[in-house]
Amino acid sequence: MTEAFIYDAVRSPRGKGRSDGSLHEITALDLAAQVLGSINDRNELDGHEVEDIAYGCVSPVGEQGAVISRMAALKAGFADTTSAIQVNRFCGSGLEAVNIAAGKVKSGEADLAIGGGVESMSRVPMGSDGLGGMADPSLVFQEYFVPQGISADLIATKYGYSRDDVDAYAVESQKRAAKSWEEKRFEKSILPIKDVIGETVLDHDELMRPETDMQSLGALGPSFQMMGEQMPGFNDVAILKHPDVEKINHVHHAGNSSGIVDGAAAVLIGNEEAGTKYGLKPRARIVSMASIGSEPTIMLTGPEFAAQKALQRAGMDKSDIDVWELNEAFAAVVLRFMDAMDVDHSEINVNGGAIAMGHPLGATGAMILGTVVDELERSNKQTALSTLCIGGGMGIATIIERVN
DSSP, rough: OOOOOOEEEOOOOOOOOSSSSSSTOOOOOHHHHHHHHHHHHHTTTSSSSSOEEEESSOOOGGGTTTTTHHHHHHHHTTTOOEEEEEEEETTHHHHHHHHHHHHHHHHHHOSSSEEEEETTTSOOTTTTOOOGGGHHHHHHHHHHOHHHHHHHHHHHHTTTTHHHHHHHHHHHHHHHHHHHHTTTTTTTTTTOOEESOOEEEEESSTTTTOOOOOHHHSSOOOSSSSHHHSSSSSHHHHHHHOTTTTSSOOHHHHHOOOOOOOEEEEEEEEEEEEEEETTOOOEEEEEEEEEEEOOOOTTTTTHHHHHHHHHHHHHOOOGSSSEEOOOOOHHHHHHHHHHHHTTTGBSSSSTTHHHHHHHOOHHHHHHHHHHHHHHHHHHHHOEEEEEEEETTTTEEEEEEOOOO
């Protein structure tokens, strides 16, 4: 198999995913096109070198429909010969798209490819594509499906994470994100997004609340208690699947869960020959990739199993990983991962995460991979593992190694 190298990684800032968010006036097509176009500009490519683009998008309808990666590539000035595909693996879509691009390079199908993703959650709200099979009673009853928020609270209850535990994690995420911006840790990868007249509309992650403390979070009521207790008995459904839990403790709310935002990202991947041909300097090597399915009621514990599979495929141990990055879908997801994998908090999400900066569903996986590329260079470390939990009970992970 051919080696796959990361030559560049770029992302938009994350804009608040509502009508008063700074990116609300930017369509998903334009957002994706600006990010994809920056790959050509930053690497002095003319648009014909990239052979294929895989792009995550979780709600590929309306403005985000019609294989948005192909439309965005054309708008960004890529050659007609550049093919593209839209990918949906829920929250893991962006990383799955990067892994697809890396797989094309490793297999020899492409010399240079892009993986990434986009989600305009202010313009195409989460769930716009419908519930699909999750609305089919026969499947729901068979698999004991519950909403993700109930799954997050189930994790907290089952593994003993209190409201103070998840709130303290959220406060630390805000502190780390603020420090990262203050120290310009994202400067290498952030692309300011412009409007139709070329004016910058956003150049920073605007969801952050650095002033967040335990007191302000303590004033927030649990988001999923009513859903669990008063709707179609979701708590009871979860307990039927997990009878060791007597009563679900609802600890998650908007302040310790991932924020709804708009955003896009792109990662340029190629083989050594393409790098030499186009004068590109490799920044990291794709070491291992893994995707898994996991139990769909608790749903969000997949990262530990995906990480273990990626480590096994690479012939590595957890001690071989210097930097860990797990999407902060909910605080308890990260707390459980740290316990299951015996990872110290000082080694994971060192720049903050989606609780502070937001989670643009189809783009996040590519964003966090780019984040660890930057972090390995900044901290002079060698290896990183990026992973995400995924709706319906799945997980995905990618291991990279910095190229000196």
